Amino acid sequence: MRKLIEFVGSTVVAIGLLTGLASAADEARVMQEKQAAEIVDTSAYKKEGPYKIGVAAGYMGNSWVVFTLQHIKYEASLHDDITEVLVTDAAFNPTKQVADIEDLISKGVDLILYWPVDDKAIEGALKKATDKGIPTINTGGGFVNSPSVTASVFIDQWNLGEMVARRLFQDMGGKGKIFAMLPIAGTTAAVDQLAALKAVMEEYPDIELLSAEYGDWNRAKAKQITENLLQKYPEIDGVFSPAGQMSIGVAEAFDEAGRLSEVIMSPGDEYNGWLKWVRTNNQGGAVTFPTRVGQEALRLGMRILRGENVRRGQKVPSEYISPGAAGVYAETDRPDDWWASELPEAWKPQ
Amino acid sequence: MRDPITSALSSKYGIIVLLGMTVLFAFIFVPEFGTVNNLTNIAIQSAPLAILAIGQTVVIIAGLIDLSVGMLLGLIVVIIADLMQGQSSMTAFAILVALGLGGGVGMINGLLNNLLRIHPLILTFGMLSILQGLIFVYTDRSVGQVSPEFSWMANGTIFGVPFSIILLIFVATFVSFLLYRTRLGAHIFAVGGGEEQARRAGILTGRVKVWAFIFSGLSAGVAGMLVAGRLGTGYPNAGVGYELDAIVAVVLGGTSLAGGRGSILGTIAAVFVLGVASNILNLMEISSFVQILVKGLIVVIAILLNQPKRIVAS
Amino acid sequence: MSDRTGTVADNLQTRIWRWASSNAIWIVLALLFSVAALLSDAFLRPVYIFNIVRQAAPVGVAAIGVTLVMILGGVDLSVGAIISLTAVLTAVLMDGQVANIPLAVTFALAVGAFIGGINGVLIAYNRISPFILTLGMAVVITGITQIYSGGTARGIVSPGFREFFNFRIGGVVPVLALFFLGLALVGVRLQQTTKFCRNLYLIGSNPQAAELSGLHVKRITIIAYALSGLMGAMAGIALLARSGVSSTFAGRGLEFDVLAAVILGGTTFQGGRGGIGGTIAAVFVLLIAFNLVNIVGLDYNAQLIVKGAIIIIASSAYIYFKKVR
Numbered sequence: 001m002r003k004l005i006e007f008v009g010s011t012v013v014a015i016g017l018l019t020g021l022a023s024a025a026d027e028a029r030v031m032q033e034k035q036a037a038e039i040v041d042t043s044a045y046k047k048e049g050p051y052k053i054g055v056a057a058g059y060m061g062n063s064w065v066v067f068t069l070q071h072i073k074y075e076a077s078l079h080d081d082i083t084e085v086l087v088t089d090a091a092f093n094p095t096k097q098v099a100d101i102e103d104l105i106s107k108g109v110d111l112i113l114y115w116p117v118d119d120k121a122i123e124g125a126l127k128k129a130t131d132k133g134i135p136t137i138n139t140g141g142g143f144v145n146s147p148s149v150t151a152s153v154f155i156d157q158w159n160l161g162e163m164v165a166r167r168l169f170q171d172m173g174g175k176g177k178i179f180a181m182l183p184i185a186g187t188t189a190a191v192d193q194l195a196a197l198k199a200v201m202e203e204y205p206d207i208e209l210l211s212a213e214y215g216d217w218n219r220a221k222a223k224q225i226t227e228n229l230l231q232k233y234p235e236i237d238g239v240f241s242p243a244g245q246m247s248i249g250v251a252e253a254f255d256e257a258g259r260l261s262e263v264i265m266s267p268g269d270e271y272n273g274w275l276k277w278v279r280t281n282n283q284g285g286a287v288t289f290p291t292r293v294g295q296e297a298l299r300l301g302m303r304i305l306r307g308e309n310v311r312r313g314q315k316v317p318s319e320y321i322s323p324g325a326a327g328v329y330a331e332t333d334r335p336d337d338w339w340a341s342e343l344p345e346a347w348k349p350q
Numbered sequence: 351m352r353d354p355i356t357s358a359l360s361s362k363y364g365i366i367v368l369l370g371m372t373v374l375f376a377f378i379f380v381p382e383f384g385t386v387n388n389l390t391n392i393a394i395q396s397a398p399l400a401i402l403a404i405g406q407t408v409v410i411i412a413g414l415i416d417l418s419v420g421m422l423l424g425l426i427v428v429i430i431a432d433l434m435q436g437q438s439s440m441t442a443f444a445i446l447v448a449l450g451l452g453g454g455v456g457m458i459n460g461l462l463n464n465l466l467r468i469h470p471l472i473l474t475f476g477m478l479s480i481l482q483g484l485i486f487v488y489t490d491r492s493v494g495q496v497s498p499e500f501s502w503m504a505n506g507t508i509f510g511v512p513f514s515i516i517l518l519i520f521v522a523t524f525v526s527f528l529l530y531r532t533r534l535g536a537h538i539f540a541v542g543g544g545e546e547q548a549r550r551a552g553i554l555t556g557r558v559k560v561w562a563f564i565f566s567g568l569s570a571g572v573a574g575m576l577v578a579g580r581l582g583t584g585y586p587n588a589g590v591g592y593e594l595d596a597i598v599a600v601v602l603g604g605t606s607l608a609g610g611r612g613s614i615l616g617t618i619a620a621v622f623v624l625g626v627a628s629n630i631l632n633l634m635e636i637s638s639f640v641q642i643l644v645k646g647l648i649v650v651i652a653i654l655l656n657q658p659k660r661i662v663a664s
Numbered sequence: 665m666s667d668r669t670g671t672v673a674d675n676l677q678t679r680i681w682r683w684a685s686s687n688a689i690w691i692v693l694a695l696l697f698s699v700a701a702l703l704s705d706a707f708l709r710p711v712y713i714f715n716i717v718r719q720a721a722p723v724g725v726a727a728i729g730v731t732l733v734m735i736l737g738g739v740d741l742s743v744g745a746i747i748s749l750t751a752v753l754t755a756v757l758m759d760g761q762v763a764n765i766p767l768a769v770t771f772a773l774a775v776g777a778f779i780g781g782i783n784g785v786l787i788a789y790n791r792i793s794p795f796i797l798t799l800g801m802a803v804v805i806t807g808i809t810q811i812y813s814g815g816t817a818r819g820i821v822s823p824g825f826r827e828f829f830n831f832r833i834g835g836v837v838p839v840l841a842l843f844f845l846g847l848a849l850v851g852v853r854l855q856q857t858t859k860f861c862r863n864l865y866l867i868g869s870n871p872q873a874a875e876l877s878g879l880h881v882k883r884i885t886i887i888a889y890a891l892s893g894l895m896g897a898m899a900g901i902a903l904l905a906r907s908g909v910s911s912t913f914a915g916r917g918l919e920f921d922v923l924a925a926v927i928l929g930g931t932t933f934q935g936g937r938g939g940i941g942g943t944i945a946a947v948f949v950l951l952i953a954f955n956l957v958n959i960v961g962l963d964y965n966a967q968l969i970v971k972g973a974i975i976i977i978a979s980s981a982y983i984y985f986k987k988v989r
Contacts, residue, residue, distance in 0.1 A: 060638055061913045063816035089638030094585055095577055096628075099395040103632035106388040120492045120583035124501065185964055186586040191491045214964050219910035220722075220903060227715050228958040231706030245910040252907070256830065257711075273910070335755070337817035337910055349814045468979040472927050475920065476975035483968030490965075594799065601796040639815065643807025649800030653792050 029158070035145040036152070036313025045135040045150065046307030047110065049081030053298065054109030055139075056100045058117035060089040062217060062245075063271075064291060065115070066349050067339045068140055071294035072113060074347040079302060094121035101125040105132060111301045113139045113294075119188065123148045135304045139297035142188050143313045150304060152313045153297040155289055157189050160318045161196030163287045164242045167320060168266035171283075175206030176237030176264075179229055181222055181246050185214045197240055210236065215246040222249035230257045238264040242287065244274025248336070251277055251284075267320065270329060273336025279327030286321045286329075291341045364656040365603050365619045372623055376630045383630060390512055394505060396625035397514035398576040399595055400618050401521050403603075405569020406596040407617045408525065409470075412562035413542035413609025414463070417474040417593045419570040421481035422455050424589025426574030428485055431494035431584030441499040448571040448578075455481070456567020460560030478593070485586045493584045504579025514576050518618070521572060525565065526614050538562055542609030599624065602652050623652065688985035689929050689945040692978050696949055700956045707952075710836050716951060717841035718830075722747065722903040722915075724844055724947040727922045727929075728851045729780075729895025731943040732861075733888045734926050737868040737935025738787060738794040740889065743896040743922055745805035746776050747915025750900030752809060755819030755909065762822045773897045779805060780893015784886035802919065813912045821904060829905035840905055847898070851940040864888060868935025925950055928979050949978050 055072060059065060069087065076082045086109060090097035094117040102125060104112055112129050116122055119141060126136045127148035135150035143154045168178070180197055182190040194212055201207050210233055215222035222241075229236065230253060239254075241247040247268040254260040265284040268274040278284045293316045303310055321329070329340040341348070376383040383389075402419055409416045429451065430444040459477060463470055506513050529535035537558045540548040549555050577588055602620035605612030627648050631641045701707040726743045733740050750772040757768035783801055787794050829840040855861045863884050867874040875881045903914055929946035931938025953974040957967045 057638065060810075060815055061916075062911050066815035084635070086632075086635050087638055088632050089641065092587070093591060094588060095395075095398065095580055098580055099391070099628070100632060102391045102395070103388075103629055106382050106385065106391065107633055107635075108382070118492050118581075118583070118585040118587075120495075121581035121585045121588070124505070124580070124582045184587075185486055186490055188491075211961060212964070213958075217911070218914070220907035220914065223907045224719050224955075225958060227712070227719070228706075228955050231704065231709070231712050232959045232961060248910070249907055273908070333760070333820075335816065335818045335820050336908060337912075349816050349818070462976070466976065466980040467983055468976065469927055469933070471933075472924060472979045473976060475924055476972040476979075479972030479975065480969050481972075483965045483970075483972065486965035486968065598796060598799060601793050607793050607795055639807060639810035641807075642810055643804055646800050646803030646805070646807055650786075650797060650804060653796050653800060654786065654790055 032143055032145065032313075036143055036311060036315070038312045039309050040151055040304075040312050042135070042150070042304045042307055042309060044133055045304050047133075047305060049305075050083045051079075051081055051110040051302075051305060052108060053082055053085045053301070054104035054107065054112045055085060055087040056097055056104060056112055056114040056122075057087060057089045058094075058097055058115050059092045061091065063337045063339060063349075064289065067291035067341050067343070068115070068294035070343055070347050070349055071292050071341070072139075072298050074343060075295040075298040077347075082302075090117055092117055094118050097122050098125040101129060105129055105134065109134060111305060112136045113297050113301060115140050116188075119144050119146075135301060137297050137301050137304075140293040140316075142192060143315075145312070151300055151310055153293055153300050153316060154313060155293055155316055155318060157192035158196045160242060160287055160289065161193035162200055163318060163320055164193075164266050165197045165200040165240060167285065167287070168238050168240055168264065169200065169204045169207055171264050171266075172207070172238045174204055177208045177210050177233065177235055178238040178240055179210045179233075179236065180212045181215050181225070181239060181241040181243070181250055182212060183214065183243060183246075184216045190214065193242055207238075215243075215249070217243060217245060219245055219249040222246035223253045226250045226253035227257070230254070230259060236263055238266065240266045241268060242266065242289075244268030244271030244286070245337070247284070248273050248277055251281075270321070270326075270340040271336075272331055272334050272338035272340060275326055275330035275340060276332060276336065278323050279330040282323050282327065284326075285323040286326045288319045288321065290316050290318070291339050291343075292316065363616075365616050365623065365652065368652055368655070369619045369623045369626070372626050372630075376626060380630050380633050382633050386510070388629070388633075390507065390510075392622070392625050392629050393512045393515045394580075395629070396621050397512070397518045398504075398573040398580065399592065399599065399625070400518050400621040401576065402569050402573035402592060403596040403599040403617045403621055404521055404525050404614055405566040405573075406593075407600045407603070407605050407612050407614055408529065408538065408565040408569075409562045410597075410600050410605050410607060411529070411542045411609060411612040412538045412559055413545065414470040414559060414562055415474065415597065415607070416456075416459065416563060416566040417471060417597075418455070418459060418477035418481055419566055419596060420589040420592035420594075421478045421485065422452060422567060422570040422589070423574040423577060423592055424586065425455075425481050425485050425488070426451050426571055427578045427581065427588040428488055428493060428584035428586055430500075430575065431496050431578050431582075432489070434494060434497045434500065436495040436497060438497045438499055441497045444497070444500065445575065448575045449568060450571075452567040452569070452571025452574065453564050454567070456564040456570075457560060459567065460563035463559060463563065464556040489584070489586055491586065496578050496582055500575065500579040501582060502579070504576045517572070517576070521569070522614055522618060529614065534558065534561060539610060542611075544610070595624070598649060602649065602656065604656060620652075623648070688982045689942045689949065691985055692981050693945045693949050693952075695981070696952055696956075696974075696978065700952055703956065704959050706959055707956075711832075714832075714837050714841050716948070716955065717844060718838045718906060719955075720947050720951050721840050721844040721906060722899045723918055723921050723925065723951075724944060725847055725902055726896050726899035726918065727925045727943045727947055728847060728940050729892035730922050731851075731926050731929070731931050731938065731940050732864060733794070733892045734931045734933070735861075735864045735868045735935055735938060736885060736888050737871065737933075738885070738889070739798065739923070739933065740780070740783065740892045740896075741795065741798040741919045741923065742779065742783060742801040742805060743892065743899065744915040744917060744919035745802040745809070746779055746893055746896030747900040747903060747918055748913055749779075749805050749809040749812075749915075750776050750897040751904045751909045751914050752813050752817050752819060752912055754901055754904055755817065755821050756813075758819065758822040758825065760820035760822060762824055765822050765825055768822075769901060772901060773894055776897025776900070777890045777894040780896065781886060781890040783893065784889030787889065788882040788885040806913075806916075809912050815912060817909050817912050817914070821908065826905055826908065829902075840902060844902065848940065848944045852944075855940050860884065860887070865936055868937070870936070921950060924975065928975070928982065930982070950975065953978070
């Protein structure tokens with residue numbers, strides 16, 4: 001674990017500074033980097049403690065979110081002036097998330113962290129918060145440039161998809177047939193990952209995308225779909241699957257069909273079940289989707305409440321971990337549905 | 351002998367009594383509940399589901415069920431938001447499209463129901479999938495933006511009263527009038543009570559059922575306008591799960607899934623019980639996992655308290 | 665002579681139609697399967713066919729139990745939540761140790777049966793809609809699962825457990841598929857031979873008469889729901905065995921796949937009709953529908969549209985065969 005901490009590092013890099021990988025980025029992305037580097041005037045939000053923190057979760061139904069929330073609670077425990085952390089769960093329903101945000105405002109919270117069901121759909125509710133002087137922080141979604149979002153502490157799904165695609169294509173020697181296993185259709189994650197994949201494919205004319213499938217972050221569904229695709233396509237050379245929990249189902253289907261040796265799995269994320277698989281099979285690796293984004297978001301929120309100036313976008317960068325290194329982070333005595341994280345033992349989910 | 355509270359709860363208006371008790375509890379124990387702001391929020395939050403559930407009440411009274419309304423609502427949200435692109439000039443047209451699409455798909459449901467004679471649950475379950483497919487044919491991400499008027503319809507107030515509540519009252523009054531004061535309403539009850547008898551009495555049961563589905567579709571149209579206004583954008587999964595919330599509210603409100611009887615007022619009260627519960631659970635700072643449990647218990651307990659009286663077998 | 669052959673032919677025809685009308689869903693399945701086989705030869709490969717059987721196991725096992733309560737005139741929408749709960753519970757109790765498997769499985773089955781029993785008691789002693797009660801119970805169970813698990817599917821599956829169920833006998837038939845087919849056959853057999861199942865039909869077709877004739881309606885109702893809960897738990901274990909479980913919501917929404925299969929299979933909401941055989945056939949109809957559109961390579965949106973259309977067309981075809989006589 002220590003190693004992971006060092007490896008991923010705690011560097012939060014302001015987005016304007018980075019990306020040697022910008023070649024595939026189009027103008028919109030350059031524009032986004034500029035917007036993220038803007039300084040937010042936080043004077044309107046400055047207030048004295050003690051503080052009540054609201055978390056409007058778009059959903060609580062997966063382990064990544066549970067770990068991210070633990071990071072928020074852990075960070076809160078480090079601040080004496082935070083009296084409580086209120087959490088609401090919209091269960092993937094954007095109208096419920098709108099209602100939840102309104103409820104949190106009624107409750108008189110001083111700061112709202114949220115991860116969206118859909119960015120645009122909750123803008124109106126977030127505006128009500130900022131109008132009342134409550135800063136809003138997008139936690140772990142993509143970067144949002146909107147007056148109703150005070151700041152984004154974000155993981156760039158597009159960037160993540162790009163890193164995963166590049167690594168996959170390199171591992172495949174730049175040619176072959178792939179399919180993509182994406183999360184729930186319509187979500188930002190699915191949209192951005194597919195867009196990034198297609199953008200990188202422009203540079204690799206010999207890569208052919210057989211089909212894009214939606215496994216809903218569900219291991220069983222990913223396995224079932226893969227079993228079907230294995231029947232349809234006699235040749236599959238690679239799989240683009242950034243979400244580790246689906247990658248396991250995909251890999252298992254290949255294995256059972258006796259075709260695991262013919263396929264190259266893309267990196268997944270630091271989902272423990274996937275890391276275990278990487279360790280056993282010594283391939284795939286991981287591009288991280290760091291759960292500590294929760295901690296960074298609350299830190300940023302506290303700076304805003306103190307009236308410090310902050311950047312509009314603060315990126316928590318995804319890191320590539322090679323198969324050899326990723327295996328080290330696998331915790332065999334932990335469940336599959338678990339995340340490699342830097343949380344102190346006492347703050348890990350019970 | 352049962353104590354008065356239990357008997358009040360298990361009376362015909364049990365759900366209304368339950369609503370009263372929930373609100374009373376909230377006023378006493380949850381300080382933030384009674385603020386004008388919060389009450390307005392609850393009203394605005396509950397209105398779309400209430401309108402959708404009114405339509406569902408009509409189909410269920412007719413002895414049918416409509417699972418397709420959630421996805422129909424979603425399709426309408428996506429299409430009208432995309433049509434408007436934030437322009438006021440498109441408002442009227444968007445309203446027409448919402449109602450036309452809602453009523454149209456409802457009519458298709460009704461006609462297919464008569465033509466194919468398969469169980470409406472299966473038919474509308476299939477339609478749910480088809481409509482979801484159509485949403486994703488249209489877009490795989492949030493599109494468009496509603497006009498300021500739509501936003502106002504969903505969030506604005508007139509003299510302090512939310513417009514969406516005025517709309518709800520209008521829809522409820524209109525549908526109640528229709529159900530209790532018109533021949534079509536009487537026929538809807540008759541078909542739900544016993545289709546064969548209704549047919550023998552000379553009622554064109556097929557046509558009545560088509561109308562029931564049209565009302566359900568129209569309610570998805572009106573509710574879809576409010577949801578679009580709430581969200582401001584056309585989110586493809588906006589309608590997921592609405593059909594179940596609507597059905598739960600209808601049955602909690604005292605309408606029998608067997609058809610033939612039901613109450614619009616009960617349905618609305620049930621929607622508000624669920625809305626108020628969700629609100630006070632948030633305000634009482636109860637963990638979101640426990641909230642799920644409590645909401646389930648509310649449904650179970652409400653249904654147990656509010657069960658129909660034993661009917662003498664005919 | 666000619667008269668006689670004519671009668672035989674007539675008889676044969678009547679018989680075929682009678683057979684067709686009582687096995688309509690199997691005809692639909694056969695038709696769909698033929699179409700599938702024409703469009704993709706995957707459906708002719710034994711290994712893939714048994715993949716389908718294994719994919720069907722979780723929903724199919726749960727559907728057997730739900731068929732019983734629907735014959736009775738009830739319904740059980742809590743099975744999806746029971747699947748989620750028992751899948752997580754089994755893995756937690758296993759804790760990665762082979763020695764824990766018997767305890768984990770037994771306890772999970774007991775929990776399923778117990779929850780089903782609660783459903784049964786509430787429904788037997790009250791005049792409430794089982795549809796809404798079990799929908800509410802589903803939410804309650806989901807809440808319990810979340811509180812118990814803390815939101816992650818913690819728990820480690822014992823080594824050998826999944827390997828055993830996924831082992832292919834003769835390189836073709838996975839143990840889990842065999843387990844499912846075995847359960848289905850036992851179910852069909854019991855349904856034909858036991859007094860309990862006969863009573864289910866009696867109560868379903870006329871509850872008042874059944875009560876008047878001295879049947880223990882309440883007891884039978886409770887047992888039927890307990891069985892449904894038990895089968896739900898088996899389905900949870902089957903899901904864990906088939907693919908592992910990546911969240912605490914593994915069974916979410918499966919109750920509607922189950923419900924659609926039971927109704928499509930000829931068991932009605934009113935009760936008193938249908939049976940396990942039809943349900944099993946319908947489970948395969950729905951599954952093949954999904955796999956077919958997936959395998960012929962339709963886009964996600966087209967998959968949804970075609971899946972919906974197949975559900976509607978298959979049930980219409982079923983009604984058609986039922987009526988022709």
